[in-house]
Amino acid sequence: MQFSPAFQSATLIQRYKRFLTDITLDDGTEVTIHCPNTGSMRNCLFPQSKIWFSVSDNPKRKYSRTWELAQTPDGHMIGINTGRANALAEEAINAKIITELCGYSSLRREVKYGSENSRIDILLEDQQRGRCYVEVKSCTLLEQGQGYFPDAVTTRGQKHLRELIEMVQQGHRAVLLFVVQHTGIDSVQAAAHIDPAYAALLNEAFLAGVEIIAYSASLSATSVNLVKSCPVKL
Template sequence: MVFQQELVHGTLIKRYKRFLADVTLDDGSVVTAHCTNSGTMKSCLEEGAEVYLSPAGDPKRKTRFTWEMIKINDGWVGINTSNPNLLAFEAILEGKIPRLEGYTQVRREVTFGDSRFDVYAENDTEKCFVEVKNVSLKEGNYALFPDAVTTRGQKHLITLMEVKKQGMRAVMLYIIQRCDVAVFAPAVEIDPAYAAVLKEAVSAGVEVIPMQALVTPAEIRLIRKLPFEI
């Protein structure tokens, strides 16, 4: 996923009200950027750290910028939660995700039951529903999800189990937007209920694919599949 506009560099002052962040740009001006990440952002929030913002395309929007990434441990961590969906769509369309190659039709935002999944793909032999989750939480060498309790995430897992029951592929695709981790796992201490439902879903045949992404000011690119522990 290549950024269509040149990103704007700055330094994080603070994040507040979940969806807002004040940033000092390199020219000394202070702007308020939209933060798409509604979670705690634990382990990827550091006041005074370098950040990159994207200019907003809508002149009527209250915030002129969207917060895209922050520099943590000498590497960029993607915090825009809308990017993984586009990244996953492009990668599945181009056959660049292991075990998700060979689809001739790929669509975004497709409904099944009372859930809307991020990607739907099919070919002559199978149909597949894919739910995409952004992962930014780090603990030691582990990338963990979620960073806050998510009943919506549990609902997606339950619906994916129903997809599997009806003879279709059901995939949980975790996009890990940082390179300082090596293993993916559910955040049991933060949301034990989600971890339990994920374990149940895996036993029911729901596939888990954790993909690590290299985040840079020019692009976000999937680089490898990580091992996972349930």
């Protein structure tokens, strides 16, 4: 995923009301920008740290700037815009970066499925291979050298795991894909200390036949791409 023009840099002041972030532009001006991350952003908020934002030319937007990247005190990059995770996954599948998901003839996004009225992030289909349901989750939480998901209790994430289990029971392939948008994360595991119910359900899904994989992203002001497989600890 290439960005032209490149993201612009600024300094973080604070994030508040979930969707708003105050920053200081490089010329010293303080402005409010949109935060495209509804999660807790645990261990992703570092006041006075460097951040990067994109600019929209849509005149209907109240806030034309969108927070895209953050930098940790250790210099690691974090992808703040979780809305890009599905597009990153799609690009990587089409480019055959995610080898586990190669060999399908069609790809569709946001397809309704399951008994709990969900929408699968990516549905892969092939006449010979059948269907593969891919649920995408963005992973940005790093604690004591370990990457975790989720960063807050997620009943929605629990529902998605139940739906994936159901697809396996119906004879389909189901995959949970963690898109790792933090350059300091070397492996991913369930955050049982944050959401024990999700961790238990993830283990249940694995035992039921749901495939659980992770891929790490390279992150810069000009491009964000999934580049390599990342171990998942189960």
